Amino acid sequence: MKLVLHVEPGIVRQPLVSSVILETGALVNIERAKVDAVSGEIVIDVSSDKCMEVKTAFEQRGVKVVLLEVPVIRDEMECIHCGACISICPTGTFRFEDFKVIEDAGKCVQCGACIEACPQRALRLILK
Amino acid sequence: MYTQPGNGSIPRGSGGPGIGAVVIPQLFNTPCLYIVFVEEKSLSEINERIREGSVCVVTAEEMPDLVDELGTDGAVREVDVVTTGTFGAMCSSGVFLNLGHSDPPIKISRAWLNRVEAYGGVAAVDLFLGATQPSEDKGNEYGGAHVIEDLVTGREVEIKAQGSITDCYPRLDLETALRLDDFNQATMVNPRNAYQRYDAAINSSERTLHTYMGTLLPRHGNINFSGAGELNPISNDPNLEYLGIGTRIFLCGTQGYIIGTGTQHYPQDNFSTLMVKGDLKEMSNDYLRAATFQDYGPSLYVGLGVPIPVLNERIAGNTAVRDEDISTDILDYGVPRRSRPVVKTVSYEDLYTGFVNIEGKEVKTSPLSSRYMARQVADALRDLILKGKFFLSAPVEQLSLTGKNDPMRQTREFPLVGDVMSRDVVTVHEDISISEAAWIIVGGTYDHLPVVSESEKLMGIVTAWDISKAVANGKISQISEIMTRRVFVASPDEPLELAARKLDHHKISALPVVDKDNHVMGMITSDDMSRLFSRRRYG
Numbered sequence: 001m002k003l004v005l006h007v008e009p010g011i012v013r014q015p016l017v018s019s020v021i022l023e024t025g026a027l028v029n030i031e032r033a034k035v036d037a038v039s040g041e042i043v044i045d046v047s048s049d050k051c052m053e054v055k056t057a058f059e060q061r062g063v064k065v066v067l068l069e070v071p072v073i074r075d076e077m078e079c080i081h082c083g084a085c086i087s088i089c090p091t092g093t094f095r096f097e098d099f100k101v102i103e104d105a106g107k108c109v110q111c112g113a114c115i116e117a118c119p120q121r122a123l124r125l126i127l128k
Numbered sequence: 129m130y131t132q133p134g135n136g137s138i139p140r141g142s143g144g145p146g147i148g149a150v151v152i153p154q155l156f157n158t159p160c161l162y163i164v165f166v167e168e169k170s171l172s173e174i175n176e177r178i179r180e181g182s183v184c185v186v187t188a189e190e191m192p193d194l195v196d197e198l199g200t201d202g203a204v205r206e207v208d209v210v211t212t213g214t215f216g217a218m219c220s221s222g223v224f225l226n227l228g229h230s231d232p233p234i235k236i237s238r239a240w241l242n243r244v245e246a247y248g249g250v251a252a253v254d255l256f257l258g259a260t261q262p263s264e265d266k267g268n269e270y271g272g273a274h275v276i277e278d279l280v281t282g283r284e285v286e287i288k289a290q291g292s293i294t295d296c297y298p299r300l301d302l303e304t305a306l307r308l309d310d311f312n313q314a315t316m317v318n319p320r321n322a323y324q325r326y327d328a329a330i331n332s333s334e335r336t337l338h339t340y341m342g343t344l345l346p347r348h349g350n351i352n353f354s355g356a357g358e359l360n361p362i363s364n365d366p367n368l369e370y371l372g373i374g375t376r377i378f379l380c381g382t383q384g385y386i387i388g389t390g391t392q393h394y395p396q397d398n399f400s401t402l403m404v405k406g407d408l409k410e411m412s413n414d415y416l417r418a419a420t421f422q423d424y425g426p427s428l429y430v431g432l433g434v435p436i437p438v439l440n441e442r443i444a445g446n447t448a449v450r451d452e453d454i455s456t457d458i459l460d461y462g463v464p465r466r467s468r469p470v471v472k473t474v475s476y477e478d479l480y481t482g483f484v485n486i487e488g489k490e491v492k493t494s495p496l497s498s499r500y501m502a503r504q505v506a507d508a509l510r511d512l513i514l515k516g517k518f519f520l521s522a523p524v525e526q527l528s529l530t531g532k533n534d535p536m537r538q539t540r541e542f543p544l545v546g547d548v549m550s551r552d553v554v555t556v557h558e559d560i561s562i563s564e565a566a567w568i569i570v571g572g573t574y575d576h577l578p579v580v581s582e583s584e585k586l587m588g589i590v591t592a593w594d595i596s597k598a599v600a601n602g603k604i605s606q607i608s609e610i611m612t613r614r615v616f617v618a619s620p621d622e623p624l625e626l627a628a629r630k631l632d633h634h635k636i637s638a639l640p641v642v643d644k645d646n647h648v649m650g651m652i653t654s655d656d657m658s659r660l661f662s663r664r665r666y667g
Binding site for chain 1: 215217269342343345350351352417419420421422427429482491492493494495496497498499500501503
């Protein structure tokens with residue numbers, strides 16, 4: 001399961017991810033991270049059995065956590081199944097099945113590359 | 129040549145030499161049964177069968193297996209029409225619009241539809257709206273293609289026009305709002321559609337490129353391609369035996385016509401194109417879709433299909449083409465020149481597997497045209513023919529088998545880096561000290577020192593700023609510790625304009641100029657460019 005961590009100013013310099021890993025013992029995969037001097041946005045992937053524990057641990061440290069259930073939505077009415085989203089995606093969210101685009105939205109880390117690459121503007125990120 | 133027997137009265141496989149009777153499987157929607165004496169037929173026979181409801185139509189995706197199974201002679205006997213289809217971004221598209229005359233009348237010189245400019249230099253109230261024209265307010269996100277789509281979906285479009293005043297057209301300007309029905313005529317005329325195949329695109333450079341071939345990731349990050357492969361109309365009639373002027377086609381949901389060869393038509397290299405027309409008022413949004421290519425501009429997805437009559441064995445053989453038979457080159461868009469280097473030649477079958485191996489790395493591929501929609505076009509055309517709603521027309525003239533796609537003749541010289549660069553550049557080795565480097569910069573004319581290896585190959589660069597910083601820090605002794613190793617370079621045969629874009633893009637002021645072996649030949653700086661510019665302007 002994927003979690004988006006919104007790290008506010010004031011705690012961004014703290015070793016948040018490593019301390020949560022040590023506390024929960026969860027295997028955490030950092031999918032995407034953008035951290036600057038004042039804030040950060042990190043997308044992590046954790047197994048579903050540890051997900052809520054990890055979420056709570058981050059929240060206790062003052063991190064705003066959003067569970068990414070459906071990170072990206074493809075508008076079936078707009079999509080023409082060209083496939084421009086397929087090769088641009090770093091996590092392999094989209095693929096063809098008999099030349100129709102289908103997505104495994106769970107793989108999406110909301111990098112946004114597909115949003116701009118879609119000629120029909122048929123893709124949208126949730127909670128962005 | 130043909131007789132149409134009664135329903136199933138002749139047993140399968142009966143008849144003497146040269147006579148065959150075969151029951152067509154249910155695959156073709158209409159089961160049919162023919163006796164055939166010679167493996168040829170005429171267009172009027174096929175149209176007669178369409179009228180009777182006994183025609184056999186298959187799509188270009190179904191045909192190869194049939195020809196494998198039945199041979200070309202059997203295929204001619206059993207199949208009457210092969211439908212093709214393509215659905216891709218076809219930039220060279222647009223519509224002629226007639227607005228009707230206003231009162232008082234206006235001779236339009238410039239006009240805008242939803243703030244997208246249309247060409248007004250055609251008579252008084254005729255306009256040509258091109259698909260790729262961006263809007264003046266929304267830029268690339270809304271353009272000519274979007275106006276066309278809005279018209280097809282029944283939306284009202286704001287019109288603004290400026291006139292040039294004459295005695296017969298006294299009006300200066302006008303504003304109105306029109307729907308598609310309000311135009312006297314709305315005729316789609318596309319100068320270049322249905323490219324037989326198209327070069328695929330890859331990017332070897334260090335930065336992401338936004339192109340008409342979509343987003344190309346750096347360092348061979350992905351491959352984009354376009355084309356319907358074995359469904360493409362021209363690939364099924366590569367010798368242009370049936371595709372000609374006057375051939376009736378499926379265009380965006382209605383009947384259209386081929387009106388000539390498309391621009392850049394180049395059959396010699398399997399790059400044939402079609403010029404087509406159709407009535408926008410009868411078109412459907414299902415087969416006509418506006419698009420935006422990021423940081424490139426608007427374009428129009430056009431659904432176009434051609435029915436190919438299986439008149440003889442040669443045509444049957446041609447319609448058996450498969451994705452694996454159609455090859456195309458993957459070009460490096462990282463080289464911003466007209467002649468882009470070929471990275472690899474592949475087939476459409478290779479491209480559709482999702483990966484192509486480039487220099488040992490599996491690179492993901494994406495089509496930009498929709499094979500799914502191309503199939504929808506071929507299916508829709510097949511269904512129209514089966515229902516007796518679409519008849520095939522004989523072309524009135526063949527399309528040329530020779531075309532012209534020469535590079536532009538450029539009459540104004542454009543300077544190359546090699547013409548302008550300074551050749552008296554001083555290079556250094558990485559083991560010199562900071563103070564030696566500082567002395568060279570102070571004594572010379574450049575703020576930049578290219579650092580070269582023992583074999584004189586470029587390995588880094590040091591700037592006056594790097595040296596100042598090192599001196600301020602005080603600890604560093606050798607320039608190898610401070611030099612930038614990832615150096616942006618120019619080549620002597622590169623247009624100066626491209627070098628200028630590099631300087632601007634990377635916010636730097638000089639580029640070492642290197643030959644193919646990475647030997648430093650000179651330096652091109654923003655000062656060199658300023659000098660050239662002022663000479664051209666005022667000299």
